Amino acid sequence: MKPIWEINKDKKAALEKLLSFAGTQKRLAHFLDVTPSNVNSWVKRGYISATAAIKAEEVTNGYVTKEELRPDVVEWK
Numbered sequence: 001m002k003p004i005w006e007i008n009k010d011k012k013a014a015l016e017k018l019l020s021f022a023g024t025q026k027r028l029a030h031f032l033d034v035t036p037s038n039v040n041s042w043v044k045r046g047y048i049s050a051t052a053a054i055k056a057e058e059v060t061n062g063y064v065t066k067e068e069l070r071p072d073v074v075e076w077k
Helices: 003-022 027-030 034-043 050-059
Strands: none
Touching: 003 027, 003 034, 027 034, 027 050
16 A cells, blocks of 8 residues: 555646646636636645546546546545
8 A cells, every 4th residue: 555645646646647638727627617716726735526537537538547636536436
C-alpha cells in the first residue's frame, strides 16, 4: 500500500494530465458539465471528485482513468 503523500501526488498528477487534455479549466468544466469554480476548487485541493472522475474517464475515452484520478477510491459503482 502506498503512503498517503504518494497517493496525493498521484491524484494531483492525474488532474494535471486531465487539465492538459482539456486545455483550460473553463473547457474542462464544459467537458464535465460542472462550473469553472468546481474545477478551480479541484485544482486548489489537488484532486477531482469521484463522480467527476467517472465522467472524465468517459470524456477522455480512457486517456485519463478514474483510477488514476482517484486511486484512493476502493470500490466504483
